[in-house]
Amino acid sequence: QKEVEQDPGPLSVPEGAIVSLNCTYSNSAFQYFMWYRQYSRKGPELLMYTYSSGNKEDGRFTAQVDKSSKYISLFIRDSQPSDSATYLCAMSGRFGNEKLTFGTGTRLTIIP
C-alpha cells in the first residue's frame, strides 16, 4: 500500500463548477500537508500549505485536513480554464528536516 493515495483522474468539469480533489494517507506521523499544481511541461509549483488539521483559504482555493480520517482535500471555487493542470498532494512529518511524500497527481480539465 502506498503511503499516499490520490485518484489520478482525469477529472473534467465545466467552468464555474466547484472542484474537489482528495488524498488519503496511511502514515500518522505526517503533520504538514501541501498541494502543488503542475502545468503541462512545467515543474510543480506550491499552491497551498497547511499544518495539522483544519482549513486554510487562499482566494478561490481552500485546503482541508482531517488527520483523524487521514484525509486531505483541495477545493477550487469558480473554476477557470486556467486551473486545468495536474494537482499533486504532498506531506511531511517534521518541519525543516523531513522529506516530502507525494501523491501521484490528479489531472484536472476545466471545460469552457
Next chain:
Amino acid sequence: EAQVTQNPRYLITVTGKKLTVTCSQNMNHEYMSWYRQDPGLGLRQIYYSMNVEVTDKGDVPEGYKVSRKEKRNFPLILESPSPNQTSLYFCASSPTPDTQYFGPGTRLTVL
C-alpha cells in the same frame, strides 16, 4: 528573477554512457533535491542535500550520484544509465524541505 535552472532540458542517450544533469538556483537556498516523475508513480525523491557537502539518499537512489560542492549547484550524475532510468527529472530548492521550488524538468531517454 528567482529560479531553478536545469540543463539539458531534453536528452537522448544510450545505455552505459555517463551523463550529468546540472541544477542551479539563485535563491541562496540550503535545501536542494532531485526527483524523478513517472506515470502512475508520481514524484519520487532520488537524493537531497541539506547544505554544502551534506547529501543523503531519497526513495530511489540506485544508479544515481550527486554532489554539493557549492550552495547554488546540485548536479545529478548517472554513471552508467539504463533504460529504466528513462524519466522526467526535476531539481528543487527551498529554504525548508516542504516548500520546494521546482525547476522546469529534464526529459531523459536512455536507449
